[in-house]
Amino acid sequence: MAILTMIGQLLLALTILVGLHEFGHFIFARIFGIRVNKFYIFFDFLFPLPNVLNFALWKKKKGDTEYGLGWFPLGGYVDIAGMIDETKDASQLSSTPEPYEFRSKPAWQRLFVMLGGIIVNIILGILIFWGVKYYWGEEYYSKAEINKMGIYAHPLAQGIGLKTGDKIIKVNNEDYEGFGDIRASLMQENTYFTIDRNGETKEIPVPNGLIDSIASKVPFMEPIMPFKVGEVTKGMAAEAAGLKEGDKIIKADSIPIAYFQAFQETLKKSAGKKIELLVERGNQTIKLTPTVTKEGTIGFKLDPTLVSSKRTLSFSEAFVTGAKDALGVIPNQIQGFGRIFKGHISAGNAVSGPVGLAQMFGKAWDWERFWNLTGLLSMGLAFMNALPIPALDGGHVIVLLYEMITRRKPSEKFMERTQQVGTFILLTLMVLVLFNDTFKAIFK
Template sequence: MDIVIKLSQFLLSLSLLIILHELGHFIPAKLFKTRVEKFYLFFDVKYSLLKKKIGETEYGIGWLPLGGYVKISGMIDESMDKEQMALPPQPWEFRSKPAWQRLIIMLGGVTVNFILAFIIYIGMAFVYGDNYVANADLKDGVWVTNPAIEKAGVQTGDKIIAINGKKMDRYDDIAKNLFMANEVTIQRNNEEKTIKFPINIINKISNSGVKHSLVEMRIPFIIAGFEKDSPNSKNLKTADIITHLNGIPLQYVDEAVEIFKKYKNQTVPATIKRDGKVIQTTIKFNDKSKSGVAYATRIPYSNIEKLNLYKVNRQTFGFFESIPIGINMGVNTVIDYGGQLKKIFNPKTEAYKEVGGFAAIFNVFPETWSWTAFWSITALLSIMLGVMNLLPIPALDGGHVMFLLYEIISGKKPSDKFLENAQMVGFVLLIALLLFANGNDIYKAIMK
């Protein structure tokens, strides 16, 4: 059932992004009286799952979920329709339109991507507001959950003051910026120090084998479940909080993990909290100091408030207040993604090894349905799609825009033969990138 929910979110998000992107091309093409022969969700290689012709346009759903397309008459695109291009230009064709109209048609898709992302962020600000824990309230620092971050020099209990020189005002800012960190300013034992991260930290994080976040808020030992045949499943329950072990206070789960290592083949007295009541019990450990008890690494803000762990700051916004906030979120996301691309194109960072394909995108979605997560991920993917399509690579929108700008500035239109060759080179390059990204997914699945 979890995989069905995850797949549903993935397909819904992908379909929404593809349809709206292609609408961005379709609408201006129609406004400029340019014939659109096909409008497809997914690719219809050899055959279609569904199709219906309305007017001059065939609308359909293909069987290959690697994207979508609109086929515009008289345009050199992935269809490579040389027969049509060999005929005299017709007034309804793309090639017969003024360069400025063709430019608007080509920019339509990415424009819609960015507009969609900004609308989502505005809507999220209006509907969900802004909930956060101030970084200053993490009195005992953060819990480092990824060994690569620990090896880089950041320890559990450190207060992360700034990342890349930018002050971290909120806890959420830490998790978002740490992945791209070049240097981290921390406070340890009331002393500030700046730690330089290795240039290939992204690759080290990926190779650490730890899938969850890099750092977490320090929280108590809250039981999240039990391993099969755990000897402690009878006397302990999910949501119990272990507060003492063998008389030793356990304030945070990271402390408990270290203390548990001391006990082997022992039954140890423990104190737990259950529904507000204090209960005395015992915890059994095997010969590997394992208890078979799984603990929570993070909890929702509602539970943070309920357990009185940290102060949760809540802000609500009216519709017009949400507009600048949503726009600011969108701008920051574009800037952050630009920084990621910069790292990917720098071989020294080895970030190119972490480029993923459809499996990587699929794995971003949670296994439980969450509209907050769905819209947040969809907005990010929309920006990623917009930025990637703007890259000046033939066969992408950015490649067409590059040649159109050359035509507008120079007054000379590249020949159809040149555009056909450029389209072919761009198509081969895109296939190579697609194989590389999805090949990375396959390699990680096999090796890890």
């Protein structure tokens, strides 16, 4: 069931993203009077072989356009009349261009048609981030909140010299607003933190290669979190032992518990065994002895009012913050690619395919997480499609800009060849990503 939930979320996100991306091409084609033969979410053939396994899960003809849902769920397409793409080659465009065809239109109109998908994905990403910020608010740990108790340093952070309880005063010798700024700084090169440790100021440099471990989801650091027991999971050890919502755990096996991460450490040490908890419940102090699972849990959620810090945003504030976060994805992607080329991040850790994306959505359906990831993917899709690779929108844009500058239109044979080269590149990348996904799912 958990696997089906992950797959279901991924397919829904791809349907939204691919459908609206292709709609961007479709609507600009319509605006300029270009005929669209097909509009498909997912492929109705075995990509990139347009004549193999041709069938659709659903299709309907309306006007000049056939609308459909394909069976191959790794993309989608619009078949624009008079354009060389993954569905046709130059031999199919040997006749005299018709006025309604893509190839008969001015270069600037063709440019807008090719940019349509990217434009829509950017608008969609901004709208999604706006909606998420307005409806759910924004998780926000201010500098003051972080430095009440300091940061919790996982082993990776300890390895560069950070310690639990350190208070981060500056990032790269500049003031910062919240924990998001600390996370963002890790994408930069030669980052360093200025910390306060028991009244002593120190500078902790962050090695450039550390980002590779963070990209592979190794925990780094987080704000220390005070906590109370939230919802207790039915049928788990916490319920059986008598733990109740609102309880405050003050000791575990005689070890004082001041924050949640310390409790997690104690649970991991007691995995598979009974643990004695000293719990405050109102004016009472009671002892409970649940059995810890092998995974190091006992079965309760945290009281969200103490664990996370969320602020409510007005409609206009949500738009400004959402647009900033959405548009910030693109420079982060550029920085990420730069770090890959410099060898700071391995491509295997930086790139995820269908398996990795499904795992990111999680085993339980969480709408806030779903829309956050969908917004990120929309901006990521816009960036990836803008890359100057033949067969991607960015490759077509480069050719059109060349035509507009030189006033010379490349031959249809040239366009066919570049399309073939681009498709080969994309297929190679697809195979590598799927192999990487499978390897990580099995061995990590």
